[in-house]
Amino acid sequence: MPKTQYYTATTIDGFIADPDNSLSWLFEAEDDINRSPFPAFFEGVGAFAMGSTTYEWVLEHDSLLDNPARWHEYYGDVPAWVFTHRDLPPIPGAALNFVADDVRPVHTAMTAAAGGKNIWVVGGGELAGAFADAGLLDELILGVAPATLGAGAPLLPRRLTASRLSLTDVERRGEFAYLTYALAAPR
Numbered sequence: 001m002p003k004t005q006y007y008t009a010t011t012i013d014g015f016i017a018d019p020d021n022s023l024s025w026l027f028e029a030e031d032d033i034n035r036s037p038f039p040a041f042f043e044g045v046g047a048f049a050m051g052s053t054t055y056e057w058v059l060e061h062d063s064l065l066d067n068p069a070r071w072h073e074y075y076g077d078v079p080a081w082v083f084t085h086r087d088l089p090p091i092p093g094a095a096l097n098f099v100a101d102d103v104r105p106v107h108t109a110m111t112a113a114a115g116g117k118n119i120w121v122v123g124g125g126e127l128a129g130a131f132a133d134a135g136l137l138d139e140l141i142l143g144v145a146p147a148t149l150g151a152g153a154p155l156l157p158r159r160l161t162a163s164r165l166s167l168t169d170v171e172r173r174g175e176f177a178y179l180t181y182a183l184a185a186p187r
Contacts, residue, residue: 002046002111002114002116002117002118002119003118003119003138003139004107004118004119004121004131004136004137004138004139005041005118005119005120005121005137005138005139005140005141006120006121006123006128006131006132006137006139006140006141006156007038007041007120007121007122007141007143008122008123008128008141008142008143008155009023009026009142009143009144009145009176010142010143010144010145010155011025011144011145011147011148011149011152012144012145012146012147012148013148013149013150014154014155015149015151015152015153015154015155016123016124016125016152016153016154016155017053017057017124017152017153018149018151018152018153019149019151019152021053021057021152021153022057023057023061025145025147025149026145026147028147029145029146029147029175029176035173035174035176036143036173036176037141037143037171037173037178041120041141042075042078042120044117044118045078045114045117045118045119045120046078046113046114046115046116046117046118046119047078047079047080047081047110047111047113047114047117047119047120048075048078048079048080048081048110048119048120048121048122049080049081049082049083049103049106049110049119049120049121049122049127049131050080050081050082050083050121050122050123050124050127051082051083051084051123051124051126051127052082052083052084052085052086052088053124053153054122054123054124054127055082055084055088056088059088059089059091062074064091065089065091065092068091068092068093068094071091071093071094072093072094075094077095078095079095079096079097079110079113080094080095080096080097081096081097081098081099081106081109081110082096082097082098082099083099083100083101083103083106083127084098084099084100085100097109102134103127103130103131103134103136104134104136107119107131107134107136121137124153125153125154125155125156125157126157128140128156129156129157129158132156132158132160132183132186133158133186135185135186137183138182138183139168139180139181139182139183140156140165140179140180140181140183141178141179141180142155142178142179142180142181143176143177143178144176144177144178144179145175145176146175146176160183163184163187164183164184164185164186165181165182165183165184166181166182166184167179167180167181168180168181168182
C-alpha cells in the first residue's frame with residue numbers, strides 16, 4: 001500500500017531551516033551519500049509536494065533556472081506539486097504543478113500520478129502539517145543532524161501526541177540518527 005511520507009532532515013532541537021531559511025547547517029554535517037537512505041527512499045516515490053519556500057531555496061541553491069538539467073539529475077521525471085499563492089518561475093522541462101489548493105484534492109491528483117508508488121512531502125513543516133491535519137500523512141522519516149539552531153523553521157508546527165505517533169524504526173548512519181514514525185489519522 002503506497003504511503004504519503006514526510007522525509008526531511010532536522011536539527012536536534014527540531015528545526016528544518018535557520019531563521020533565514022538556510023540549510024547551511026545541514027551541509028556542515030558529514031555528508032556521505034553512501035550512508036544516506038535517500039536514494040533508496042526516492043526509488044519508491046511516484047510524486048512529491050513542496051512549499052514555496054522550499055522550492056525557492058532549491059531553485060536558488062542549485063541555480064536551476066540556469067541549469068534545469070540538475071532538477072532532472074535529482075528527481076528525473078517524477079511529478080512535483082508546489083504549494084504557493086505567488087507566481088514562481090517554472091524550471092524548464094520539469095514536471096511541475098503550481099497549486100494554491102487545499103491538500104485533499106491535490107493529494108488525490110498526486111496519488112493518481114504516483115502510479116502505486118509513495119508520495120513524498122518534502123517540506124516545509126507547515127505543508128507537512130496540512131497533510132497531517134487532513135489525515136493524509138502516513139509516515140515521518142526524520143534524519144536528525146548533529147546540529148542545533150535555537151530558532152528557525154520548525155520541523156512540524158503542530159501538536160502531535162503519542163496517541164498518533166508510533167516509532168517503527170531507528171537507524172544510525174554516520175552522524176545522523178534516522179527515526180521513522182507511523183502517523184495515525186486525527187480522531
